[in-house]
Amino acid sequence: MKHRTFFWFILPTLSAMILFIALPIVSVFIQSLFVQHEQVLIVSESCGPFGCKETTSIDTEATAKLREEQPLGRFNGLGTYVNRSHLAFVEVGEAWRNTETFGEFWSQIFNLPFYRALIFTLTYTAVVTPLVIVLGLAIAVGVNNLPKMLKGPSIFISLLPFLVTPLVGSLILFWMVDSDGVIGATMQRVFNDPSLSLKASTALTWTMLIVYGVWHTLPFSFITFYAGLQTVPEDTMEAAMIDGATKWQRMIHVVVPHLAPLMSFVTLMLLMDNFRVFEPIVSFKAEAHATSLSWIIYNDLRESGNPLYGSAGATSMMTIIGVVILLTPVLIRTWRDFNRKAH
Amino acid sequence: MFLRNLATATAFAGLLGSAAYAADCGPEGQSIRVLASDFPAIHAVTEAAEANCGAAAAEFSVNHTTEARQIMNAALTPNPAEYTSVILANATLTQLMNDGLVRPLNDLVEKYSDNIKPHQLITIDGNVMAVAFMANSQHLFARKDILEKAGVDRIPATYEEVLDAAEKIRAAGIMEHPIVMNLQTGWNVGEVFNMIYLGHGGEFFKPGSAEPAINNEKGIATLNVMKVLTEYAHPDHLTHASNETQGLWEAGQAALGIMWGSRGAPILDDEGSSEEVTSNTVLSAAPTVAGGSIPAATLWWDGISIASNVSDEEAEATFAALVSGLTPEMVEANNDDAVWLLEGFKPGPAAAGVAATAQGGAQPYPMIPQMGLLHAALGSELTDFLKGDETAEQALSDVEAAYRTSAKEAGFLE
Numbered sequence: 001m002k003h004r005t006f007f008w009f010i011l012p013t014l015s016a017m018i019l020f021i022a023l024p025i026v027s028v029f030i031q032s033l034f035v036q037h038e039q040v041l042i043v044s045e046s047c048g049p050f051g052c053k054e055t056t057s058i059d060t061e062a063t064a065k066l067r068e069e070q071p072l073g074r075f076n077g078l079g080t081y082v083n084r085s086h087l088a089f090v091e092v093g094e095a096w097r098n099t100e101t102f103g104e105f106w107s108q109i110f111n112l113p114f115y116r117a118l119i120f121t122l123t124y125t126a127v128v129t130p131l132v133i134v135l136g137l138a139i140a141v142g143v144n145n146l147p148k149m150l151k152g153p154s155i156f157i158s159l160l161p162f163l164v165t166p167l168v169g170s171l172i173l174f175w176m177v178d179s180d181g182v183i184g185a186t187m188q189r190v191f192n193d194p195s196l197s198l199k200a201s202t203a204l205t206w207t208m209l210i211v212y213g214v215w216h217t218l219p220f221s222f223i224t225f226y227a228g229l230q231t232v233p234e235d236t237m238e239a240a241m242i243d244g245a246t247k248w249q250r251m252i253h254v255v256v257p258h259l260a261p262l263m264s265f266v267t268l269m270l271l272m273d274n275f276r277v278f279e280p281i282v283s284f285k286a287e288a289h290a291t292s293l294s295w296i297i298y299n300d301l302r303e304s305g306n307p308l309y310g311s312a313g314a315t316s317m318m319t320i321i322g323v324v325i326l327l328t329p330v331l332i333r334t335w336r337d338f339n340r341k342a343h
Numbered sequence: 344m345f346l347r348n349l350a351t352a353t354a355f356a357g358l359l360g361s362a363a364y365a366a367d368c369g370p371e372g373q374s375i376r377v378l379a380s381d382f383p384a385i386h387a388v389t390e391a392a393e394a395n396c397g398a399a400a401a402e403f404s405v406n407h408t409t410e411a412r413q414i415m416n417a418a419l420t421p422n423p424a425e426y427t428s429v430i431l432a433n434a435t436l437t438q439l440m441n442d443g444l445v446r447p448l449n450d451l452v453e454k455y456s457d458n459i460k461p462h463q464l465i466t467i468d469g470n471v472m473a474v475a476f477m478a479n480s481q482h483l484f485a486r487k488d489i490l491e492k493a494g495v496d497r498i499p500a501t502y503e504e505v506l507d508a509a510e511k512i513r514a515a516g517i518m519e520h521p522i523v524m525n526l527q528t529g530w531n532v533g534e535v536f537n538m539i540y541l542g543h544g545g546e547f548f549k550p551g552s553a554e555p556a557i558n559n560e561k562g563i564a565t566l567n568v569m570k571v572l573t574e575y576a577h578p579d580h581l582t583h584a585s586n587e588t589q590g591l592w593e594a595g596q597a598a599l600g601i602m603w604g605s606r607g608a609p610i611l612d613d614e615g616s617s618e619e620v621t622s623n624t625v626l627s628a629a630p631t632v633a634g635g636s637i638p639a640a641t642l643w644w645d646g647i648s649i650a651s652n653v654s655d656e657e658a659e660a661t662f663a664a665l666v667s668g669l670t671p672e673m674v675e676a677n678n679d680d681a682v683w684l685l686e687g688f689k690p691g692p693a694a695a696g697v698a699a700t701a702q703g704g705a706q707p708y709p710m711i712p713q714m715g716l717l718h719a720a721l722g723s724e725l726t727d728f729l730k731g732d733e734t735a736e737q738a739l740s741d742v743e744a745a746y747r748t749s750a751k752e753a754g755f756l757e
């Protein structure tokens with residue numbers, strides 16, 4: 001294709017991407033470099049139905065004047081990125097100097113909000129992604145080998161978890177694992193421990209979130225692999241059969257290599273999605289035991305009354321960087337495959 | 344003060360009787376747009392306002408949403424603002440005043456004073472910033488039948504007595520986890536700290552500054568009380584907010600609860616619970632703690648505010664309409680939906696807890712600009728201590744560190 005033609009073809013997509021993806025990212029980055037103006041506080045007296053009290057309030061006129069002079073706020077450089085809520089260089093350095101054992105150091109790191117969230121996010125991504133790929137492939141092969149009559153209904157049933165809105169799906173599971181719910185009560189009975197609670201233990205909460213994650217994303221990898229299985233070349237399979245390959249050998253040496261490009265695609269999508277895990281944490285009210293990077297952003301924008309845009313922006317940028325780091329190996333692999341095929 | 348006002352209010356209601364009088368709706372043909380939280384008492388006020396003045400206005404719209412707090416600042420910032428009024432509470436008034444988004448109401452209060460009594464006015468440095476119409480606070484809910492069975496002869500008045508009663512109930516084998524509290528990670532657990540800390544007589548900030556001052560003996564004592572309470576609370580307490588605790592209470596799975604007064608009416612009504620629970624539930628003042636003299640609770644009010652960024656005519660029409668709804672008739676029709684600060688309110692059993700807590704001299708939720716940031720820091724950093732993963736000192740120093748970080752970003756600290 002001529003470069004000119006190519007340019008005109010790509011122009012609509014490219015401009016949409018610049019407008020809706022690139023520019024917002026630039027804007028978020030710029031916001032993350034600034035913090036709010038100094039708030040001018042004045043001592044005042046406030047009265048209400050419950051009596052009077054000395055208190056402070058903000059001198060809005062003085063603050064508005066500061067804001068007019070510098071609409072973006074005060075420039076803080078990368079200060080927000082390295083403060084306690086994020087990379088916490090000072091706190092990490094102190095922990096390193098003041099602790100004797102690696103375990104102690106680790107527990108101090110785990111006490112910092114960003115690292116705590118990062119550890120859960122990475123664990124979630126690292127466990128859910130491979131499980132979803134392997135189980136998705138297994139279900140796809142299973143459904144593919146079913147008699148024709150059963151195929152339709154089983155595809156439909158396998159897709160169901162994907163049709164449920166994440167928030168609703170996790171709420172349903174949340175109620176089921178409640179100590180009065182069907183799963184929670186059954187577990188109490190099985191282990192004969194009336195105070196056993198899935199919501200009160202960190203390990204069980206993590207397990208619950210991961211099980212939910214697998215359940216919810218499984219249909220995506222299943223349906224992609226199922227579509228891929230329809231394109232496995234018949235003659236290669238027949239040739240393998242004639243060569244005496246067992247079912248398992250055909251699976252490993254014919255089907256899996258054939259599906260390899262699809263696997264890269266599914267891995268890519270899953271890594272991106274899992275790294276941004278968010279809804280189940282809110283629905284499961286799991287904040288006491290597990291937080292994720294996306295949850296921190298949400299919390300910064302919501303909890304304190306006045307949104308901390310700088311903090312949220314910094315976490316967003318680091319999430320993007322994290323996704324890029326995770327995707328790099330997969331992207332390099334895809335690029336190599338592409339080049340091999342092109343020549 | 345609280346009850347005396349209520350008494351005069353009730354006497355007044357009798358005088359007014361049911362004589363229908365035309366409400367003064369201020370300038371006609373204006374657009375009235377209200378943003379409000381979503382609970383029955385607020386619906387009652389806005390519906391009464393619309394019935395009185397909806398016809399005189401060109402537009403009368405109310406957005407009742409539980410997300411009001413999240414959107415109010417953004418909605419009131421443009422000029423003209425998205426809403427002409429926000430129905431708000433202590434903490435949210437501060438949140439709007441921080442950005443200068445609500446206007447002083449002194450002139451309007453003078454002009455439309457029919458349904459307003461002085462104790463309803465929220466004034467800051469002489470400026471009336473809001474007109475309160477209902478009160479709320481946390482307080483004790485107790486099951487008298489279970490207490491009797493466990494050999495506790497009176498309703499606990501202090502946290503020490505609450506814990507003692509809980510131990511007796513457990514020892515008698517009646518319930519393993521008799522206490523329910525809203526301890527969900529985030530706002531709720533922060534609020535529990537606030538009330539018990541205030542009960543200890545604690546101050547949140549160094550006077551006149553935004554420097555935190557909670558890492559002290561009172562803070563540690565507060566955390567220790569919370570820790571002991573959680574030992575008697577349902578194992579899932581870190582996920583419990585009002586809906587869950589109300590549910591446990593109505594299911595008869597708790598004997599002692601620290602819950603919001605606004606849950607009193609729904610718990611005592613004949614829906615969602617059994618006769619055994621409702622007839623034995625007693626609402627009383629929030630307990631005192633550590634020999635303190637005031638109930639460990641935070642008092643809240645809900646009231647009317649008017650946006651800065653709207654025309655004076657719209658502001659006046661909105662204020663007149665909303666105030667026209669605060670009548671004794673409205674209160675009479677919705678008596679049990681809230682602890683009204685208005686004429687005609689007859690405090691029933693559902694209001695007993697809030698009234699006793701206010702009468703006992705509990706502190707209002709602090710109206711300090713940076714309180715939201717400290718509350719958020721408390722909400723996210725205290726659970727490690729309650730889970731048993733760190734010491735009280737460590738938890739409090741984490742809270743202060745987290746608060747300092749966000750307060751620096753918000754411009755409150757250098």
